[in-house]
Amino acid sequence: MAVDEKREPAAGQAAAEPEPSPIQLPESARSQIQPFLETDEEIRLAVEADMVLPASFGTSWLVATQRRICVFVAGGKAPVLKVDLPLSCTVSLRSRDGLGSSLLEAHTLEGAVPLLRYTEARADAVGAAVEHLRELLPDRPAEEEEEAYGGEAAERELRKKAKPCPQCGNPMPRWMSLCPDCLDKRQLIVRLLQRAQRYWKPITFTFLLTGFLRFCAIYPAELQRRLVDDALNLNLQERTPALLDVKMDLLWQIIGILALVRIAATVAGAVQQFMMTWLGEKVTNDLRIDIYTHLQKLGVSYYDQKETGWIMDRVTGDTTTLQSFMTETLQRTVLNAVTLLVIAAMMFSQHAVLAMLALIPAPVVCFMSSRFLKRTHKIWHWAWRRRSRMFALLSNVLPGVRVVKAFVQEDREFERFQHTSQEYMNARVDAARVFAGFSRATNFVMSLSTLTIWGYGGYLVLQNPTGQPQDGVTVGVLVMFMTLVAQFYAPLQELTNMSQQLQQAATSGQRVFEVLDTLPDMEDDADAVELKEIAGKVEFRNVTFGYDERRPVLRNVSFTIQPGEMIGLVGPSGAGKSTTINLICRYYDATGGQVLIDDHDVRQVKIRSLRSQIGIVLQEPFLFHGTIAENIAYGCPDAGMAEILAAAKAANAHDFILRFPDGYDTMVGERGARLSGGERQRISIARAILKNPRILILDEATSSVDTETEALIQEAIDRLVHGRTTFAIAHRLSTLQHANRLLVLEKGRLAETGTHQELLANEGGTYRRLVDVHRQLAEMVGVGG
Amino acid sequence: MATDAPQGTRRNSELRMLDPRQIRLHRDPFAQLHLEIGSEERYGPVRAVRCLPLTRPYEFISLQDEEGREIGVIADLAELSTGSREAVEEDLEFYYLNPRVLRIHKVEAKNGIITWDLETDRGRKKVHVRDRQNIRPLPDGRTILTDIHNAKYEVPRGEELDPRSRQWLEIEL
Numbered sequence: 026m027a028v029d030e031k032r033e034p035a036a037g038q039a040a041a042e043p044e045p046s047p048i049q050l051p052e053s054a055r056s057q058i059q060p061f062l063e064t065d066e067e068i069r070l071a072v073e074a075d076m077v078l079p080a081s082f083g084t085s086w087l088v089a090t091q092r093r094i095c096v097f098v099a100g101g102k103a104p105v106l107k108v109d110l111p112l113s114c115t116v117s118l119r120s121r122d123g124l125g126s127s128l129l130e131a132h133t134l135e136g137a138v139p140l141l142r143y144t145e146a147r148a149d150a151v152g153a154a155v156e157h158l159r160e161l162l163p164d165r166p167a168e169e170e171e172e173a174y175g176g177e178a179a180e181r182e183l184r185k186k187a188k189p190c191p192q193c194g195n196p197m198p199r200w201m202s203l204c205p206d207c208l209d210k211r212q213l214i215v216r217l218l219q220r221a222q223r224y225w226k227p228i229t230f231t232f233l234l235t236g237f238l239r240f241c242a243i244y245p246a247e248l249q250r251r252l253v254d255d256a257l258n259l260n261l262q263e264r265t266p267a268l269l270d271v272k273m274d275l276l277w278q279i280i281g282i283l284a285l286v287r288i289a290a291t292v293a294g295a296v297q298q299f300m301m302t303w304l305g306e307k308v309t310n311d312l313r314i315d316i317y318t319h320l321q322k323l324g325v326s327y328y329d330q331k332e333t334g335w336i337m338d339r340v341t342g343d344t345t346t347l348q349s350f351m352t353e354t355l356q357r358t359v360l361n362a363v364t365l366l367v368i369a370a371m372m373f374s375q376h377a378v379l380a381m382l383a384l385i386p387a388p389v390v391c392f393m394s395s396r397f398l399k400r401t402h403k404i405w406h407w408a409w410r411r412r413s414r415m416f417a418l419l420s421n422v423l424p425g426v427r428v429v430k431a432f433v434q435e436d437r438e439f440e441r442f443q444h445t446s447q448e449y450m451n452a453r454v455d456a457a458r459v460f461a462g463f464s465r466a467t468n469f470v471m472s473l474s475t476l477t478i479w480g481y482g483g484y485l486v487l488q489n490p491t492g493q494p495q496d497g498v499t500v501g502v503l504v505m506f507m508t509l510v511a512q513f514y515a516p517l518q519e520l521t522n523m524s525q526q527l528q529q530a531a532t533s534g535q536r537v538f539e540v541l542d543t544l545p546d547m548e549d550d551a552d553a554v555e556l557k558e559i560a561g562k563v564e565f566r567n568v569t570f571g572y573d574e575r576r577p578v579l580r581n582v583s584f585t586i587q588p589g590e591m592i593g594l595v596g597p598s599g600a601g602k603s604t605t606i607n608l609i610c611r612y613y614d615a616t617g618g619q620v621l622i623d624d625h626d627v628r629q630v631k632i633r634s635l636r637s638q639i640g641i642v643l644q645e646p647f648l649f650h651g652t653i654a655e656n657i658a659y660g661c662p663d664a665g666m667a668e669i670l671a672a673a674k675a676a677n678a679h680d681f682i683l684r685f686p687d688g689y690d691t692m693v694g695e696r697g698a699r700l701s702g703g704e705r706q707r708i709s710i711a712r713a714i715l716k717n718p719r720i721l722i723l724d725e726a727t728s729s730v731d732t733e734t735e736a737l738i739q740e741a742i743d744r745l746v747h748g749r750t751t752f753a754i755a756h757r758l759s760t761l762q763h764a765n766r767l768l769v770l771e772k773g774r775l776a777e778t779g780t781h782q783e784l785l786a787n788e789g790g791t792y793r794r795l796v797d798v799h800r801q802l803a804e805m806v807g808v809g810g
Numbered sequence: 811m812a813t814d815a816p817q818g819t820r821r822n823s824e825l826r827m828l829d830p831r832q833i834r835l836h837r838d839p840f841a842q843l844h845l846e847i848g849s850e851e852r853y854g855p856v857r858a859v860r861c862l863p864l865t866r867p868y869e870f871i872s873l874q875d876e877e878g879r880e881i882g883v884i885a886d887l888a889e890l891s892t893g894s895r896e897a898v899e900e901d902l903e904f905y906y907l908n909p910r911v912l913r914i915h916k917v918e919a920k921n922g923i924i925t926w927d928l929e930t931d932r933g934r935k936k937v938h939v940r941d942r943q944n945i946r947p948l949p950d951g952r953t954i955l956t957d958i959h960n961a962k963y964e965v966p967r968g969e970e971l972d973p974r975s976r977q978w979l980e981i982e983l
Contacts, residue, residue, distance in 0.1 A: 692946065
């Protein structure tokens with residue numbers, strides 16, 4: 026028996042079997058629940074919910090045995106049994122979705138028994154459990170239930186698609202290939218580095234250059250020591266011309282080397298700076314292009330889920346953060362660490378005690394820096410939020426200035442702005458105050474180093490009997506220490522700051538990879554065929570579909586449209602009209618059933634070959650930044666100018682286009698701002714005519730224009746429709762008079778089909794009702810006007 | 811009444827491309843353009859309108875009657891007989907006053923208005939342009955300035971300008 030096989034938890038099999046165990050119960054709860062059950066009863070299924078009936082948050086468990094369904098609520102000491110329902114009484118199960126939470130009910134012959142309340146977070150787990158639970162139910166009246174909850178089969182199918190993360194078990198967003206919870210920040214950095222791999226040569230080169238620069242900065246300290254100790258150290262007694270010559274030579278030699286080091290540093294510095302910028306731009310450019318290419322591959326569903334601003338920020342903002350990380354932060358971290366070590370080594374090799382004393386303030390500075398960072402981070406974040414609030418206010422109010430003026434609210438808007446602007450200022454002043462205090466304080470602590478070196482170092486120099494290096498500390502050593510200490514603290518502070526930059530880069534990296542890891546949900550199957558020139562037959566076979574995993578928008582819809590037919594899609598808002606269109610274009614895939622074009626399942630043909638034969642005229646025609654000619658030719662960039670003109674002429678657009686001073690060369694703004702709605706509409710019709718599609722989709726094409734323009738557009742549409750399979754969505758039923766047939770959708774089901782006349786004759790039909798409402802509206806307008 | 815649909819006339823939905831061998835154009839003493847197609851059709855006065863005044867000024871010329879109704883489109887003026895071509899070109903010259911910039915003396919931006927001090931083939935002129943939107947580079951490298959009165963000035967490609975003018979232009983682009 027299938028049920029029995031599934032009963033076993035079989036931990037060892039988990040890898041082989043993708044289905045999770047039906048018993049999802051913590052061990053502690055299990056032992057506490059066991060006493061409630063009879064000895065021969067065994068748990069077949071269990072699931073945890075995050076709410077307690079009737080509607081509060083808490084933990085409850087639904088446990089099913091071979092005899093009954095029990096619901097326990099987690100109590101103080103032991104679970105409390107809330108529901109005890111024999112399986113034999115249970116006829117069916119049903120989950121009802123509310124906003125943010127759902128309720129699972131058992132239906133008995135007497136009525137519904139509420140079982141479990143749960144939020145979206147547990148919806149998948151409970152959904153899977155319900156499926157198993159149904160199998161436990163006795164003699165399930167299959168047909169009846171199918172009729173009552175027709176959408177549920179498809180829902181279950183949808184639910185399966187939300188797969189859990191293999192690592193943490195949490196359900197992953199459907200569009201991600203990696204679980205966002207399990208992302209390891211360190212792994213992110215590694216992935217980022219991998220992307221820079223192809224530039225490893227220039228990266229190594231810049232790295233070496235930077236190292237050399239650091240050397241150029243430190244080495245003069247040693248030279249200065251030699252300058253003071255060897256070249257300038259001359260006792261009056263020893264002052265012989267020969268020795269003087271030797272010392273002079275040494276002096277010139279050291280000065281010469283110093284000069285050479287400076288020159289080399291200048292040249293290397295220039296090259297390094299250029300290389301860093303060059304590399305940064307290269308890597309960022311690659312990343313930007315990768316993201317953009319990937320974005321183009323993603324399906325419409327992705328754009329339905331994400332805001333444009335969110336996506337744009339990833340292409341521009343985050344890549345820039347990553348650039349500075351890859352080219353600067355990374356190199357500096359390593360080099361700073363090396364610099365610190367070298368400086369410390371140089372100091373200790375000269376005089377360990379003095380070095381120790383000189384570096385005492387270092388840990389203090391580190392500690393202060395990290396404290397300070399945390400503090401300023403908060404303040405800066407606060408200031409940043411104030412700033413974006415100020416921008417939001419501006420971008421909100423300025424476009425609505427007409428409204429502001431109409432309601433005479435200028436003063437209030439002024440006050441609002443003054444307030445946010447002041448808050449922003451306060452935040453920045455705060456930050457400045459903290460910063461000023463801190464930087465002075467650290468400077469003071471660091472200056473203690475200098476004092477220690479002068480004090481203790483000076484004492485040591487005076488203790489040196491001969492003043493020669495071999496006998497103790499010399500003036501030269503002191504000079505060298507001063508130079509080194511001055512170079513020690515900058516890298517130290519930078520290193521302390523590094524953790525923050527690392528954090529930032531990791532965040533940006535995560536955001537960028539979130540896009541790159543998104544799997545295109547709509548890809549050609551390996552064996553997809555090229556769709557040849559089609560006749561235009563469209564068939565839906567028991568199609569079920571929902572955007573949200575649990576709410577089907579289309580339920581079991583079937584129809585067949587012959588080539589060349591014009592079909593009106595009618596129905597109230599949300600009935601599934603646009604969804605039908607989305608499925609024909611294959612912006613989404615049906616969850617159940619099939620969509621066939623010329624008897625080919627759309628999932629088995631190449632998407633490009635399908636979409637190239639479909640033309641769309643949208644309610645809000647989208648025109649790209651470019652000339653009118655370019656916009657008409659958008660679908661066919663190779664079209665000749667004569668064809669473009671002909672298409673425009675057929676779309677009743679030619680005449681108005683020629684009235685623009687620039688004719689077809691007229692630039693259209695980002696959203697076609699300089700054209701009226703009717704004009705844009707006709708350009709988009711011309712675009713569709715030029716594309717010459719076999720299947721045409723008109724989505725409320727005339728709804729945004731006045732009646733007169735509508736006539737012009739209608740005429741253009743009539744020409745366009747001729748000889749093509751057409752789907753037209755319109756709220757104005759009058760525009761569908763030319764349709765061969767109307768498909769009336771209601772609540773995701775196909776309610777009626779037929780011609781305008783036939784449907785009108787059906788008293789009590791959906792279409793008749795819609796028409797009546799329209800008539801009443803028209804009468805009201807007539808009376809009112 | 812929509813101007814697209816003059817009373818009593820059916821709107822023509824098909825583009826009529828005029829056969830260059832069939833048409834003759836001439837200007838009458840009043841500088842009005844007249845069109846003959848074959849031996850039957852005569853129109854006049856007609857007006858020549860450029861479909862693509864910026865990118866293809868001598869191709870795709872729409873000929874319209876006084877009401878603005880299109881009679882037909884000439885694909886390429888070069889295919890016409892010399893007399894006809896000159897007649898159309900004269901008509902176009904009159905309608906599209908597109909001064910060509912020879913030198914840029916100075917460009918100043920002030921209060922959102924960019925003032926170009928230009929030497930054109932029609933004389934020196936100070937041209938006021940609002941916003942950068944009205945400075946439009948064409949794909950072939952030319953630049954079109956549209957001034958606050960909607961007049962258009964054609965700036966040739968940078969290479970064709972003297973170095974000083976080119977500098978001014980590059981700053982503004």
